[in-house]
Amino acid sequence: MAGPSKAGPALRLLRKGQVERAAEMFKKLLQQDASDLGCMVGLARAHLARKKFDEAQPLLRQVLSQVPDHGEAQSHLAFIDFQNGNAPALDVLKRLTLSRKAGFFEFFNAGTALLQRGDDQGAQVALERAKQADQKSPQVRVALAQMHMKRGDFRDAIAELKVAVELAATDPLPVLLLSQAYAAMGEAGHGADAVGKALLTQPQSAPLHERMVEVSLLAGWPQKAIKSAIALRQINRLNPDYAYMHAVAMLASGLVSEARHILEGALQKEPKSAALRQALAQTMRLMGEEAKALAMLEETAQHKPGDPGVAADLAVAYLKAGDAAKAQKVLKRALEEHPTHPVLLYDLALALGKAGDKAGARATAAKARASTDPLVAELAAYLLQRLG
Amino acid sequence: MAAPADPKKPAASPPAPARTISGELGVAPAARYAGPDPKVVCGLLEGAGAPDQALKVVAHITGAPSPVTIGSEMVPALRGAVRTHLDLNLPPGEKPQPVGGAPVFELELALTRFHDRAYAVARVGPGVPLGDSDESTQTGLQKAAWKLPRPC
Secondary structure, eight states: OOOOBOOHHHHHHHHTTOHHHHHHHHHHHHHHOTTOHHHHHHHHHHHHHTTOHHHHHHHHHHHHHHOTTOHHHHHHHHHHHHHTTOTTHHHHHHHHHTSTTOOHHHHHHHHHHHHHHTOHHHHHHHHHHHHHHOTTOHHHHHHHHHHHHHHTOHHHHHHHHHHHHHHTTTOHHHHHHHHHHHHHTTOHHHHHHHHHHHHHHOTTOHHHHHHHHHHHHHHTOHHHHHHHHHHHHHHOTTOHHHHHHHHHHHHHTTOHHHHHHHHHHHHHHOTTOHHHHHHHHHHHHHTTOHHHHHHHHHHHHHHOTTOHHHHHHHHHHHHHTTOHHHHHHHHHHHHHHOTTOHHHHHHHHHHHHHTTOHHHHHHHHHHHHTOSSHHHHHHHHHHHHHHO | OOOOOOTTSOOOOOOOOOBOTTSOBOOOGGGOOOSOOOOEEEEESSOSOOTTSOOOEEEEEOSSOEEEEETTEEEEEOOOOEESSOOOOOOTTOOOOOBTTBOOOOHHHHHHHHHHTHHHHOOOOOSSOBSSSTTBSSOHHHHHHHHSOOOO
16 A cells, blocks of 8 residues: 655645645656655646646546545546536536535535536535635635625625635735725725735735725725825836826825826826826816816717716716706717716706706606715705705 | 036036925926815715626715706706726727736636635645645644653
8 A cells, every 4th residue: 555645745835825836846746656646636736726627637537546436536527527518517516515525625616616607505505615624715705705795795795805814814805805895885994994904914016005095085085095096106107097096096185286287197198098088177177277178078078979977077067058958968978878877867867957857857867866876876866856 | 716617527407396206296386276175075886796896986076066057946966977097998808908017907817816726725635644744644642742752
């Protein structure tokens, strides 16, 4: 009988996430002892982690030739079959979870396949069992949290994600999802706190800084948004999006002329961006340059008539000038591309109301009131009251 | 009499305009903003429920409102919300190109990679006895006993 496997050190490397180095070590050990089962399983895992299914398959078959009831190897092979489009492999994956000896991978593979098949209930059962088998797997926590978020159970998602953040402290993904769940709950401040904590260990993470700008703005903390926008610009000076985010954060902080200055610089790099031109027009208007702002919006609308921000700003300018027909025209054109856009719907309700079409105004305002944006929902409710 | 200029020293350049911490040129004091407070209120354009979707945060600039008269009532019109990210103007299906050498972060791809990492980082043994690992068939007590000084 073969002695104990020498896979230990390579497995430890694999667990640290050093997949390439671990794979090399497994290969070397297998050259010394081609029958080392632990190394075969380890190398197969390394291949699966890199989606190299074709390389994992022969190793797993070899494991089964020596230990025919090796549950993990059977599960991985069935999972690869399922990924290759063999639907009945799902039944094999389910059957393997029923074994008394079933371990983490049997449950994890079945849960993932069930999730892909759209069987959320079955997936949840399998993933909960996977969680019991390995309490410290951040992947299972994230998978469960994704299912909770899909169903709108944000509290449960937050509970799982908090653990995932602790378990995968150097990966930005769990924190990104956690802040998203908090934002969906209307608790953007908690999201900003979580991102801020993660930034202490990952100060150069662009996705984390981007999220910090977003959730800080949502939480009403523009200073934090400015700080992260500046960090983003230091990470990548060439990205015009980061300059734009910086300008929006400055605008939110009341620094209008500074924001305009940054936007004018970014416009040279992205002259066709409707978002940039719209933000610039808003700074011009705030600075009292109404004619200049209108000219910029009209020029932008010619190139991008469906842009919701530009259309809404133009409509407001036309409504202010008393031209409800022109306002309706630009709004209806943009609504063709964005039929549920809350601001477009709200402004159209106003334009219809101003033109005397109260029934049309009421119906449109009711649609705007359903918006998840609290400001639009509140104003739409007020408009409905006024319309009677 | 002034000392002759040292030909080895470079001529003094005119003072550069002040820069902000981010490298922006400072705004001249004459251009300081004196208009209304923009009063920015941020919100989500869409619900943030889908875990594979990016957060769509928008900023409403509600300062200096534009009221519209409907009958005898004055109702504020709402300007277009300013997005917090640039529109990329990409054709449908095309992915953004890296800017400045930095790879573009794609949430969906990040989710897949994170998921696949489970096969590497799982803390479960390979289902066979290991000779040199935490998953050895020896119990903790046996390992500790091995390290204890042997009786004489």
